[in-house]
Amino acid sequence: MTAPLPRDAAGLRERVKLARKWAYLLSKRTYLPMSQAELERQLLGLVERLCAGVVTGPLAHQVGREVGVALVEMNCTLAETLRLSVEVISRGLLDMTSLRGIPQRRDRVVEVVAALASGFAEKLRLATLEQQEQLGRALHRAMRQVQLDLQASEARTEVVETFTSSGVATTDLAGQVLRANDALARIVDLPPAAVTGLSLPDLVHPDQRDAVRADFARLAAGSGEVISQPRRLLRADGETAWVTLTLTPLRLHDGRGQVVVLAEDSSDVSLLQGQLNHQSLHDLLTWLPNRQYFTSRLEQALRTADPATGISVFHLDLDGFSLITGGLGRRVGDQVLKTVALRLREVVAEEVAMVARFGYDEFAILVENSASTPDVVTLVRRINDRLSEPFDAGGHRVATSATIGVVHRPPSDASPSDLLDSADLTLRRAKGGGRRQWELADPTQDGRDRRRFSLAVTMPGAWEGGELRVRYRPLARLADSALVAAEAVLRWDHPKLGALPHEQCLALAEDTGLVGSLLAWLLRTACEQSLAWRRDRGRELPVRVGVTASQAADQELVGAVLGVLADTGLPPRLLRLGLPAAAVLDEDEAAADNARILAESGVVVEVDDFSAAPGELVRVAELPVASVRITLSRGPVPGGPPGGRVVADLLAVVRDAGVAVAVDGLSSVEQASWWREAGADTGSGPLFASASPPEVIAARLG
Amino acid sequence: MDEPDWVPEGVDTSIPSVARTYDYLLGGAHNLAVDRRMADEMLRVLPGARHLVRLNRSFLRRAVTHLVRRGVRQFLDIGSGIPTAGNVHEVARAHAPDCRVVYVDKDPVAVAHSRMLLAGDERTDVVLADLRDPEDVLGRPEVKGLLDLDQPVALLLLLVVHFLTDEEDPVGLLGRYRDRLAPGSFLVVSHATDDRRAETMRRAADTVRRARSRDNLVYRDRAEVTALFTGYELEEPGVVGCALWRPDGAGSMADTPEDNTQVYVGVGRKPAPGERGT
Numbered sequence: 001m002t003a004p005l006p007r008d009a010a011g012l013r014e015r016v017k018l019a020r021k022w023a024y025l026l027s028k029r030t031y032l033p034m035s036q037a038e039l040e041r042q043l044l045g046l047v048e049r050l051c052a053g054v055v056t057g058p059l060a061h062q063v064g065r066e067v068g069v070a071l072v073e074m075n076c077t078l079a080e081t082l083r084l085s086v087e088v089i090s091r092g093l094l095d096m097t098s099l100r101g102i103p104q105r106r107d108r109v110v111e112v113v114a115a116l117a118s119g120f121a122e123k124l125r126l127a128t129l130e131q132q133e134q135l136g137r138a139l140h141r142a143m144r145q146v147q148l149d150l151q152a153s154e155a156r157t158e159v160v161e162t163f164t165s166s167g168v169a170t171t172d173l174a175g176q177v178l179r180a181n182d183a184l185a186r187i188v189d190l191p192p193a194a195v196t197g198l199s200l201p202d203l204v205h206p207d208q209r210d211a212v213r214a215d216f217a218r219l220a221a222g223s224g225e226v227i228s229q230p231r232r233l234l235r236a237d238g239e240t241a242w243v244t245l246t247l248t249p250l251r252l253h254d255g256r257g258q259v260v261v262l263a264e265d266s267s268d269v270s271l272l273q274g275q276l277n278h279q280s281l282h283d284l285l286t287w288l289p290n291r292q293y294f295t296s297r298l299e300q301a302l303r304t305a306d307p308a309t310g311i312s313v314f315h316l317d318l319d320g321f322s323l324i325t326g327g328l329g330r331r332v333g334d335q336v337l338k339t340v341a342l343r344l345r346e347v348v349a350e351e352v353a354m355v356a357r358f359g360y361d362e363f364a365i366l367v368e369n370s371a372s373t374p375d376v377v378t379l380v381r382r383i384n385d386r387l388s389e390p391f392d393a394g395g396h397r398v399a400t401s402a403t404i405g406v407v408h409r410p411p412s413d414a415s416p417s418d419l420l421d422s423a424d425l426t427l428r429r430a431k432g433g434g435r436r437q438w439e440l441a442d443p444t445q446d447g448r449d450r451r452r453f454s455l456a457v458t459m460p461g462a463w464e465g466g467e468l469r470v471r472y473r474p475l476a477r478l479a480d481s482a483l484v485a486a487e488a489v490l491r492w493d494h495p496k497l498g499a500l501p502h503e504q505c506l507a508l509a510e511d512t513g514l515v516g517s518l519l520a521w522l523l524r525t526a527c528e529q530s531l532a533w534r535r536d537r538g539r540e541l542p543v544r545v546g547v548t549a550s551q552a553a554d555q556e557l558v559g560a561v562l563g564v565l566a567d568t569g570l571p572p573r574l575l576r577l578g579l580p581a582a583a584v585l586d587e588d589e590a591a592a593d594n595a596r597i598l599a600e601s602g603v604v605v606e607v608d609d610f611s612a613a614p615g616e617l618v619r620v621a622e623l624p625v626a627s628v629r630i631t632l633s634r635g636p637v638p639g640g641p642p643g644g645r646v647v648a649d650l651l652a653v654v655r656d657a658g659v660a661v662a663v664d665g666l667s668s669v670e671q672a673s674w675w676r677e678a679g680a681d682t683g684s685g686p687l688f689a690s691a692s693p694p695e696v697i698a699a700r701l702g
Numbered sequence: 703m704d705e706p707d708w709v710p711e712g713v714d715t716s717i718p719s720v721a722r723t724y725d726y727l728l729g730g731a732h733n734l735a736v737d738r739r740m741a742d743e744m745l746r747v748l749p750g751a752r753h754l755v756r757l758n759r760s761f762l763r764r765a766v767t768h769l770v771r772r773g774v775r776q777f778l779d780i781g782s783g784i785p786t787a788g789n790v791h792e793v794a795r796a797h798a799p800d801c802r803v804v805y806v807d808k809d810p811v812a813v814a815h816s817r818m819l820l821a822g823d824e825r826t827d828v829v830l831a832d833l834r835d836p837e838d839v840l841g842r843p844e845v846k847g848l849l850d851l852d853q854p855v856a857l858l859l860l861l862v863v864h865f866l867t868d869e870e871d872p873v874g875l876l877g878r879y880r881d882r883l884a885p886g887s888f889l890v891v892s893h894a895t896d897d898r899r900a901e902t903m904r905r906a907a908d909t910v911r912r913a914r915s916r917d918n919l920v921y922r923d924r925a926e927v928t929a930l931f932t933g934y935e936l937e938e939p940g941v942v943g944c945a946l947w948r949p950d951g952a953g954s955m956a957d958t959p960e961d962n963t964q965v966y967v968g969v970g971r972k973p974a975p976g977e978r979g980t
């Protein structure tokens with residue numbers, strides 16, 4: 001059911017404009033075989049479909065994919081053209097006045113565009129494979145056509161090279177392999193050197209071996225035909241690979257005969273034939289390898305991995321998966337599992353890795369580390385970031401997270417089963433900490449990693465043990481240095497490492513998934529402190545809390561803040577919340593939406609790390625922001641190095657919009673007066689006082 | 703020749719081929735790692751290379767469209783490369799379904815490819831032959847079978863003449879084609895130049911040479927490209943930078959002026975005897 005598109009002239013004009021712009025940008029990047037007018041017409045068709053997708057929610061995904069596919073079919077194959085399309089389309093759709101009234105417009109635009117990107121990527125992958133396969137065939141034919149004398153050329157050039165995913169070999173008339181490319185070795189899962197010298201029929205499944213021998217006998221007897229048959233090849237790992245095996249006889253100058261063998265991977269064909277012998281080693285739902293397969297691969301990896309980098313094993317358990325199946329049904333659950341499988345594979349796509357499904361909602365990943373493999377912390381974060389992106393399953397928006405046990409760089413003589421046990425134990429331990437937790441089994445070797453891990457993993461304990469504290473920094477009016485607010489910051493008094501500052505505490509907390517609860521605690525402590533000052537000193541002093549970019553965009557932020565305000569009874573106007581400019585500016589609007597809602601509830605919203613870039617200026621003017629803060633030690637200062645006029649002009653723009661200006665990081669009186677003259681209202685930094693216990697602030701309240 | 707002739711070029715997958723490299727620059731996937739390496743090398747020296755090939759393809763479309771409007775129905779595309787988006791027969795047929803096209807290339811892979819793609823198409827054919835042998839090309843049964851050389855034919859030589867050395871005498875060679883074509887026939891040429899950015903272009907040519915490609919770039923200036931049209935009357939606007947030949951939209955142009963003029967193009971018509979004043 002498609003809701004009708006708004007048919008008004010204004011809407012159409014907007015769509016035409018978008019199509020034109022899109023056409024213009026695309027045709028500057030890639031060759032599209034049509035006139036500009038034709039291109040604009042076609043793109044207008046796509047824009048109309050995208051709009052229909054936004055208007056009719058259930059269509060969003062499908063329409064997005066179709067458009068992505070259509071782009072590749074139009075010959076947009078460069079990655080740049082996708083990036084550019086995503087940019088123009090998301091901006092264009094969000095800006096359309098005719099779509100303004102659509103409920104959840106923003107979500108749907110995001111969904112349409114995401115689907116477009118995935119449709120594009122998938123189609124491009126298929127097209128690429130298809131083209132590569134064609135190329136393989138073209139090479140093969142060309143070779144045949146010129147009756148290439150392989151024997152003679154052997155000495156000079158590697159003619160049969162590793163050109164495609166198709167395996168190529170030359171055999172004698174009895175089928176003994178004289179040379180083979182790497183692709184063939186890959187297909188049969190043998191080291192390249194091991195293939196040469198083998199008898200090709202021996203590589204074929206016993207059921208078909210005689211038939212292949214007979215094929216060779218026919219060619220040896222002088223038949224000039226080309227024999228092409230679907231065949232099963234034996235793989236060293238015990239699986240079989242379906243290929244189309246093409247045998248082409250070759251006449252050499254000296255009269256001897258050879259056979260060129262082309263083995264084209266045809267798993268599709270075999271899938272159709274339903275004969276894939278995959279089953280014993282793969283999970284039927286997700287097509288991931290099962291535990292048995294994983295264990296063999298682990299065994300091999302332990303022995304063959306580069307000792308300098310080793311391997312890592314991640315054992316994952318989906319958080320609250322029974323709630324999904326219990327609440328939404330088994331079908332949805334299955335779909336979620338498939339998506340999780342896909343996403344896990346994506347996360348490690350760049351690595352030599354295997355993703356397996358162990359139990360109902362348990363997965364495992366084996367990564368054979370290389371110099372370029374991200375560290376464990378990063379991989380864990382990527383896994384959970386990817387899993388937590390909401391997606392559509394059976395009409396429901398679902399997001400997942402996982403708790404993860406990690407075994408990092410086990411010794412190469414470890415036994416796979418001990419290793420898996422230890423991963424499992426670690427996982428159980430991590431689960432004790434709640435959702436989205438992870439833990440490291442046995443941090444070894446790498447000192448830098450270990451330090452970060454142990455810091456991150458000991459944080460929850462340190463928090464409980466009272467090592468984490470809240471400190472306050474005074475925020476002062478520049479005109480008269482009067483105290484106008486206190487900023488609450490975290491500090492970890494680490495017994496060995498000394499005091500870890502706010503930013504580092506937050507970064508560690510993000511690594512462990514602790515950040516949400518830690519922030520709630522910080523907010524609560526700060527709000528209670530403000531109330532305490534009022535009670536004890538008879539003066540209202542607002543408290544300020546700065547959040548990280550990811551927190552600023554978190555859906556939970558508003559609930560957490562309002563919850564704390566309700567619990568403590570602090571009037572919202574006494575809470576100032578600092579959101580990083582980067583988050584507020586972000587296209588996905590999540591942080592901006594949070595800012596709007598919080599401001600509506602009376603909380604004072606401030607933008608941190610402001611750089612007065614044009615985009616920021618526009619945004620700040622649009623949003624109910626009370627003030628912006630420039631941090632001197634971080635990021636660019638408006639107008640470059642303090643240079644009088646420019647800065648003053650930019651700050652004037654901000655202030656004209658009714659937004660106050662704060663400067664953080666002030667360390668000298670001269671600096672403070674310079675900024676005051678440039679138009680800043682308040683300041684903070686070493687000049688006023690560093691972070692101190694609440695009593696220090698209380699003393700200044702008189 | 704430093705390679706023995708029994709290793710056919712284009713099949714030797716250890717050296718890049720012009721056809722596959724060009725396909726890669728256009729965004730295709732009919733290419734191998736060696737080709738992509740050479741192309742990437744080239745892009746480092748000449749970042750506009752992707753624009754050059756895009757503009758060339760766009761010119762091809764405009765030129766063929768123009769010729770169909772001028773009544774041409776037969777096309778001989780030499781150095782046609784690997785089929786990609788907007789092949790001559792596709793462009794031509796969009797305007798006149800009865801157009802016939804013969805593709806010629808000396809790269810066996812490009813030819814095998816074209817054959818696979820065009821299998822079963824009665825109005826196209828594909829020939830493995832060398833531009834440098836006009837008598838052979840025009841005498842091929844595929845050419846004689848599909849094209850009526852007594853009628854006007856459009857001879858398309860896009861980004862291929864610059865692979866001929868001066869010793870191979872391109873002007874004389876094209877003359878041999880011209881003499882065998884009927885009056886009213888057309889010649890279409892696109893050809894790289896080093897009239898501008900000479901140093902960059904020299905380094906671009908070096909990357910090709912270093913990659914041991916068998917085809918090396920020979921740039922020519924505007925006068926030399928114009929000389930290729932000896933015996934033809936140039937259609938408006940003459941021999942110009944690729945983007946400047948009857949542009950019809952944003953896709954005809956690049957943002958950098960040098961990219962727009964780094965390839966010279968022209969379309970000429972062979973007049974009937976006595977038709978022409980000069």
Ligand SMILES: C[S@@+](CC[C@H](N)C(=O)[O-])C[C@H]1O[C@@H](n2cnc3c(N)ncnc32)[C@H](O)[C@@H]1O
Pocket residue numbers: 720721724758759762780781782783784806807808809812831832833834859860861862865917
């Ligand atoms: C850069 S591609 C151009 C493809 C196509 N004409 C275009 O402009 O889009 C050049 C093609 O010319 C071919 N070629 C080079 N020298 C040739 C020759 N002497 N005879 C025939 N083809 C040649 C190459 O194999 C390659 O496919």
